[in-house]
Amino acid sequence: MAYLFNNPEDFTDELTEGFVAAYPQWVRRVPGGVVRSTRPAPGQVAVVxxxxxxxxxxxxxLVGPGLAHGAAMGNIFASPSAQQIYSVAKAAQNGGGVLFSYGNYxxxxxxxxxxxxxxxxxxxxxxxxxxTDDVSSAPPAETAKRRGVAGDxxxxxxxxACADAGGDLDEVVRVAARANDRTRSFGVAFAGCTLPGSSEPLFTVPAGKMAVGLGIHGEPGISERSLPTADEAAELFVDTLLADLPPDIAAGDVRGSRVGLVLNGLGSVKSEELFVVFRRVRQLLDDAGITIVDPEVGELxxxxxxxxxxxTLFWLDEELERYWTAPASTPAFRKGAVAASVQGAAEGYQEEAAAAELPAASAASREAAEGVQAILEAMKDLLxxxxxxxxxxxxVAGDGDHGIGMQRGATAAVAAGRDALAAGAGAGSLxxxxxxAWADKAGGTSGALWGMALNTVGAxxxxxxxPDAVSVSAGIAEAGQKIxxxxxxxxxxxxxxxxLLPFSDSLSEHVRAGSSLRAAWSAAADVAQRSADATAQMVPKMGRARPLAEKSVGTPDPGAVSMAMVARTIERKLLEGGPGAKPRGYNNQGETYD
Incomplete structure (x- = not known):
């Protein structure tokens, strides 16, 4: 578990502050993450x-000469927001374009x-x-659906390396895509991780067992096996990866091949243990006639x-080997001698300090914004x-961060709403x-989608x-289509x-029939609850739960459950009436009722 932290909400910001303070010769902080502290050549492609x-x-x-130019940093196990990524890319780019690379989540x-x-x-x-290197997360015929793990x-x-060698964007993309096509990874776990502020691990493994085919976000493995010896673990690793070769390497014809190799510890398995495993991995690959080039053994x-x-096995050709063995110098990864870089960062992008001017709003819309804010406050309390x-x-089948992600998003939305109210915002702008704010602070899938939904309804x-029944129902329908x-x-x-889709259909149907927003919302909230319950028997086809489809059967989708909860909470606010629920005071013709 995590032992050293202050407020869990501040953990990512504080670790970033400390990281940059420790390694100023390599990185500088920018909004959303870090970029190189040295200036790359003008016109160079930026790998973000x-x-x-x-x-x-x-x-x-992994940010520094010979490797990445910038890294966007999300909350623990949550994707960085689009705004964070954009900010880092703007700061890192130097006229040659930007290549984004990340694990396929x-x-x-x-x-x-x-x-x-x-x-x-x-x-x-x-x-x-x-x-897309994780062989456990999808079959060979569906490699595009695989997760990114240590093959990152x-x-x-x-x-x-290609970017620093002067390759243009087309060349850097081509080389990166070929590297991805030729990389395969497979992992096991003996115990789950516990995040700062949590008292329980994200998953547990029975005594004497190991989880096979896990992800790197605390997702459980796809199966369990008896705890192996180091040699048995090595044999499982090698056998699994030699059974899943890149398409341009003929099965059974690997003799003479050359591979980059990463034997990766996931946090608690230490280097000494990994060396014992690598000893056997090396023997097995030697027996198969495969040459290991510049292996990496440790926590990557x-x-x-x-x-x-x-x-991880990285099947090399002459070009890929040249870039795999090229020098690099970052806080955590160093290889060879990197040519001296021009010191001092370029000016780069910085976020605007001044807030954008709010659009004009009518007095009625500004008054309604108070009710919208009251609903946001109720959503935050719920979450x-x-x-x-x-x-x-x-x-059950994911990484366990949906609750804290929704909580972060709602907290940020409420704070932004309060500021907007103080500045005289109308309901739409609020x-x-x-x-x-929700999208930026929550990150992850739910952060992006909830931010999109609120933004679409506001527009x-x-x-x-x-707000009236017509505009609200139309906004929610449009949000569903966009998502x-x-x-x-x-x-x-x-x-x-x-x-969201059944809720929206029900809401629109009742509004078209002439129902008030309050009545239409109440009926749609019932549909939302039934729809959330029904997801328990579904098999996931998207997201981190997909590789663990069978484990999720019997448990409702957390994103569906949270949406139904929010719908029910908004229903209660609309039924309360009074100053805290002004949006309920308008029917689908815009006429007031109380």
Whole structure:
């Protein structure tokens, strides 16, 4: 478990502050993460990596000459927000475009894609190579669905080396994609990790057993086996990876191949133990006629203090080997001698200190904003109370952070709403600012989607007239469409959409029939609850729970449950009436009723 922390809410900010203070010769802090403290050559491609904290040395520890140019840092096991990623990329880019690379997780995909789209809209060329090395998370025919685990290192390393060698964006993308195609990883765990402020591990392993095929976010393994000896673990690693070769390497014809190798400790398995395992791995690969090139044995991509290990094989060709063995110098990864860099960081991007001017709002919209804020406050109270239960649901087949992520998002939304009220914001602007804050502070998949939902409803509601049944239902319907398009999930995939879409359909149907917002919302909240309950029998097809589909059957989706909870809480606020629930005072024609 974590022993040294202050307020768990401040853990990521404080570790970043300490990290930068420890390694100023390599990194400097920027909004959202860190970038190199040395200035790269003008026109050089910027390799920007990132993900949740809790994986050190990934991701911030891999920033420096010969490797990454910047790292976006999310909360523990949560994707950085789109704003954080954008900020880091703006600070790191130097005129040659940006390559984003990260592990293939839903939240990272959503948030990095948003940041990439924003850069492109500003005229900065940006591309992505997501890492998909985990053989446990999908079969060979579906490699694009695989997770990124310790193989992150091989892709980041060759991309950074290619960029520093002067490769243009097309070349860096090509090399990174080839590295990803030729990287395979497999891991086991003996005990789960416990996050700062938590009293229980994200998962447990029975005595005398090990979890096989785990993820790096505290996701349980896909199966359990008897606890092995070091040699038996090595044999499992090698046998598994030699049975899952890259497509351009013929099965059974690996003699003469050359591989980069990462034997990775996940946090509590120490180097001495890993050396015992590597001894046997080396024997097995020698027997297979495979040459190991520059092996890395130690902690490279961890899972906080999880007791576990993984093996990565990186099947080299002449070009990939040149970049794999190229010099690099970062706080946590050093190889060879790096040529002297120009000291002193470029000016780079910094976030605007001044707040943007609020759009004009009518007196009625400003008054309605008070009711909207009261609803946000009620949502925060609910999520503060329910965070442990939502985390428990998420830990069945995920990483257990849904509750704390929702709590962080709601807390940030409430704070932004209070500031907006003080500045005279209308209802629409308040919702949009709250959505931006939710996405930025929560991170992860749910942060991106809830931020998108609040922002979309706010844009539809506007600031000219108070929210009414028509504008609210239309905004929620539009939010559902955007989330479906952007997140690539569908009804039945066991996600929050399995509540949002039926809720939205019911709300719109009752509004079209002439119901007031209060009555329509109440009926739709019943639908939301039934829909959330029904997800218990679904098999997940998206997100971190997908590789553990069978384990999740019988447990409702945490994102669906939290959405139904929020719908019910808003219903109660609408029924209360009075100054704290002004939005209920308008029907679908915009007429007041009390």
């Amino acid at each position: 990596i990132g993900g949740g904290s809790g994986h050190y040395p990934a991701f911030a520890g 839903a939240g990272d995909v959503l948030n990095f894609t948003q940041a990439q789209d924003r850069l492109i809209a500003e005229g900065i060329e940006a591309r992505t190579v997501s890492v 290192l091989t892709v980041f390393k060759v991309a950074g 991509v961890t899972s906080f203090q999880m007791a576990g290990a993984s093996l 503060d109370e329910q965070a442990p239960e939502l985390g428990r649901l998420d830990s 919702l949009q600012l709250a959505g931006d 539809r509601v506007g600031n000219d007239v108070p 479906q398009q952007f997140g690539k999930a569908s009804l039945g995939d066991k996600t929050l959409l399995d509540v």
